[in-house]
Amino acid sequence: MTSKVNYHADQLAALGHPVRLAILRFIVQGGEHGSAAGEIQSHVELPASTLSHHLKRLLDAEMLISRQEGTFHFYAADYESLRGLTNYLWQDCCKRGGKGSP
Amino acid sequence: MTSKVNYHADQLAALGHPVRLAILRFIVQGGEHGSAAGEIQSHVELPASTLSHHLKRLLDAEMLISRQEGTFHFYAADYESLRGLTNYLWQDCCKRGGKGSP
DNA sequence: GGACTTCTTCCAATATTATGGAAGAATGCT
């Protein structure tokens, strides 16, 4: 119960960093097969280790899914998770049909 | 351009804390007229100063709107802002109608 | 004006996060 708040707060915190948000959007816009860490790196222009930390954070929060092909590590968005997060934000909101209804 | 990422990352970071997420949800579920700081405080059970810091953070990120009535400070959700945030997360996603389409 | 309520700001301590060089792991190639 209370763990749901913590779970989603963790996801929001994972997205609550300019670099990580940029990473997610790059991946989301990049298509279904995901993006290799190297591609992402050349997009965000950061040292490999720093990027890796951010990717791990997103992975731990279950905002990303990863897969390996040879020496390449591909990252794709976890859309179900993202959907669950946005749903949670609006849950039980505006039941009486106020102006804020989604 | 890049400021949009920073703006929304800041919003996500504001929500990326269990207490603040709980606060937003309490307010969102509480109805249109908003909730007084005191009501919120008795819900989250935190010292007044700590709560005030969190409310300020949410306010600065434009996730809340505040209004004063006498000595009471009411806080309400900024639904347009919340909508803008969730839209941003899904923007330009899954253009080719993949399984993740919203 | 004085007492009371409601909430915010000041301040300092503690905890968590972010960063990146260097070293390590896993894979592939010849």
Add this chain to the structure above:
DNA sequence: AGCATTCTTCCATAATATTGGAAGAAGTCC
């Protein structure tokens, strides 16, 4: 086996966030 590529983990440092007591501001009521 040796070497290159791709990315992760180890480690230490710097920066930022969180926390809450004490003091302050702003309103109400007698």
